[in-house]
Amino acid sequence: MSTTYRFSLGPWNIHPGADPFGPPVRPPVSFDDVLCAAIDLGFAAVQFHDDDAVPALEDLPPAAIVREAREMRKRLDDRGLVPEFVAPRLWENTHGIDGGYTSNCSKARTWAIERSKRAVDVALALGCDLIVMWPAREGTNVRESKNPIEASRQMLLAIDAILSAAPNVRIAIEPKPNEPVDHAFVPTIGHALALGARSSDPARVGVLIETAHAILAGLDPADEMGFALAAGKLWSVHLNDQNGLKFDQDKVFGAANLRGAFDQVRVLELAGYAETGRFIGFDVKAQRTQRAGAATAHLATSKRIFEMLVAKVRSFPTKAAAECIANRDYESLERLVLEHLLAA
Ligand code: 3MF
Ligand code: MG
Secondary structure (H helix, E strand, O other), X not given: OOOOOEEEEOHHHOOOOOEOOEOXXXXXXXXXXXXXHHHHHOOOEEEEEHHHHOOOHHHOOHHHHHHHHHHHHHHHHHHOOEEEEEEOOOOOOHXXXXXXXXXXXXXXXXXXXXXXXXXXXXXXXXXXXXXXEOOOXXXXXXXXXOOXXXXXXXXHHHHHHHHHHOOOOEEEEOOOOOOOOOEEOOOOHHHHHHHHHOOOOHHHEEEEEEHHHHHHOOOOHHHHHHHHHHOOOEEEEEXXXXXXXXXXXXXXXXXXXXXXXXXXXXXXXXHOHHXXXXXXXXXXXXXXXXXXXXXXXXXXXXXXXXXXXXXXXXXXXXXXXXXXXXXXXXXXXXXXXXXXXXXX
């Protein structure tokens, strides 16, 4: 059993700097460059959207999709990298304008399920069994535009369709309460786990927790992780940070709330997450101001801060803390934590 962590990144974590108010400011980064960066930064795995692995998948028959995914697998193999998961990217396609699984258009719903099955094909051809479901536009901007009861049923249908696509495929739902929609139908870990429990095979449905998404839901990321860990359902994480309730910032891990980051690492350590072999992902975004050569610094910093916090958790004075707890002296515990965080 290993107590060292394994890290993964997504190609979208290295990007040319476009935001909703301005165009790219750095040259595009080729997929090979992403793979090189992963190796240089000490990341072992790559996270994929289905069309990161097979860019033209909408125009290809299933057999060709599998062929291309196998080629991608070879590119990973050649570099000693592994795939962590594949996520169907429904939110960029015109069919998914109003959501995929919960669209008001039945053709779009059929498309979303078919596309998700292709994502399963891609995952299996890449050599991984994990599908991440971020239900990006599965929600409303105008509440009355959809029936939330029907939407829950449709989300369940989608989960079951993916589960039935292959006997070994697993789903990690990545909930987010808002953005790009005002109200998402699967806003929290509780919702995701409840849906999984109602699926055709609950053992194959878990969650991916992103720090910023939990904060946007007004929840504590460490406690969200604890809830999922208690159920044996935390199958991946997107560690990052978020400065209050605003757009999803994807800040460097620990950049807004270092103590909150410590608490997330603490709960992962309490659960022995490293020993499960599951990956630590950082869903962080390079600042738009970064010059091209330095546009992976946010990943390096997140990993470094994570590792420093692992050391902080492992050197935490647990005996002194236990005494504080036994005496119900939480003020002293507070001080112990703060002094430990500030100690060199
Ligand atoms: C959005 C996200 C997504 C997901 C990714 C994997 C683009 O806030 O977090 O990043 O993590 O699509 O499913
Ligand atoms: Mg994410």
